[in-house]
Amino acid sequence: MGRQPCCDKLGVKKGPWTAEEDKKLINFILTNGQCCWRAVPKLAGLRRCGKSCRLRWTNYLRPDLKRGLLSEAEEQLVIDLHSRLGNRWSKIAGRLPGRTDNEIKNHWNTHIKKKLIKMGIDPVTHEPLNKEAKAAENHISETDGVGADSLEDNSSTPTENCDNSSTPTENCSSSVGSNSLDKFCNDESLLSSLWMKDEPPLIDASWDINIPTGGETCNGISLPSWEENCAWLLDCQDFGINDFGLDCLNDIELNTMNTLEMADKTVA
DNA sequence: AAGACCCCCAACCGCCGCATC
DNA sequence: TGATGCGGCGGTTGGGGGTCT
Numbered sequence: 551m552g553r554q555p556c557c558d559k560l561g562v563k564k565g566p567w568t569a570e571e572d573k574k575l576i577n578f579i580l581t582n583g584q585c586c587w588r589a590v591p592k593l594a595g596l597r598r599c600g601k602s603c604r605l606r607w608t609n610y611l612r613p614d615l616k617r618g619l620l621s622e623a624e625e626q627l628v629i630d631l632h633s634r635l636g637n638r639w640s641k642i643a644g645r646l647p648g649r650t651d652n653e654i655k656n657h658w659n660t661h662i663k664k665k666l667i668k669m670g671i672d673p674v675t676h677e678p679l680n681k682e683a684k685a686a687e688n689h690i691s692e693t694d695g696v697g698a699d700s701l702e703d704n705s706s707t708p709t710e711n712c713d714n715s716s717t718p719t720e721n722c723s724s725s726v727g728s729n730s731l732d733k734f735c736n737d738e739s740l741l742s743s744l745w746m747k748d749e750p751p752l753i754d755a756s757w758d759i760n761i762p763t764g765g766e767t768c769n770g771i772s773l774p775s776w777e778e779n780c781a782w783l784l785d786c787q788d789f790g791i792n793d794f795g796l797d798c799l800n801d802i803e804l805n806t807m808n809t810l811e812m813a814d815k816t817v818a
Numbered sequence: 819a820a821g822a823c824c825c826c827c828a829a830c831c832g833c834c835g836c837a838t839c
Numbered sequence: 840t841g842a843t844g845c846g847g848c849g850g851t852t853g854g855g856g857g858t859c860t
Contacts, residue, residue: 565830640848651848659826660825826856827854828852829852831850831852832850833848836846838843
């Protein structure tokens with residue numbers, strides 16, 4: 551017997567989300583938190599697959615998301631992490647507060663890849679392109695390696711991952727012929743903060759408990775403020791703050807919103 | 819002005835790992 | 840121990856918008 555599809559294909563809507571659907575999903579999660587995604591569509595009154603709801607929330611609606619292009623620092627961080635982890639976008643995203651794996655993956659494919667090629671660096675191996683032919687010859691004989699896995703375990707420093715890799719993408723980037731990347735890799739304070747043992751996943755932190763107040767930093771990258779994150783939602787012409795059914799917010803959340811509103815008025 | 823082309827990114831698809839029974 | 844359910848991940852796609860001719 552085959553596996554059941556993740557959702558009942560009949561009557562399930564696909565394609566771009568409407569403002570109305572977003573509202574429903576936001577309302578539901580603000581009220582109930584993130585629980586069983588499969589049940590979310592039904593409980594929230596959405597004709598969507600649970601998977602689709604999860605994706606929409608994590609990639610677009612989550613209030614702790616940073617929006618806009620990746621900064622130079624973030625880009626360099628992505629490059630470095632990719633050289634160590636390969637295409638494990640969720641792991642990479644976990645090191646970039648406010649960024650999603652989808653966003654990083656997209657940015658990699660549309661911007662960074664081209665940039666690296668232009669710089670003469672192979673985006674897969676992070677080796678200089680003219681070395682690729684030689685590297686390919688030698689690669690077959692390289693079978694053992696722990697680089698990325700040991701990184702995931704946070705059991706060693708980055709420089710300790712440089713010896714062997716099971717795949718080209720997991721090679722240490724120390725040999726990359728990019729001055730800026732080398733400079734970045736040699737930023738000990740930044741890197742040490744990235745590879746700290748027992749460091750909790752950044753992205754996985756509960757957004758509704760630790761609402762960033764703005765100006766905070768993580769790994770040297772500034773976190774978005776609650777205000778900034780709400781702004782884009784509130785700017786949507788189709789629905790304003792009340793349309794989200796914010797009456798379902800708890801006191802803390804409402805206080806936060808009120809404080810921000812007051813601050814807005816003060817600044818204005 | 820309009821058609822062709824390109825770029826970007828939100829969303830989908832299929833697979834995998836883990837938990838549970 | 841295998842079947843099943845679920846969440847999560849990474850690859851891919853398609854459509855909208857921008858640019859070029």
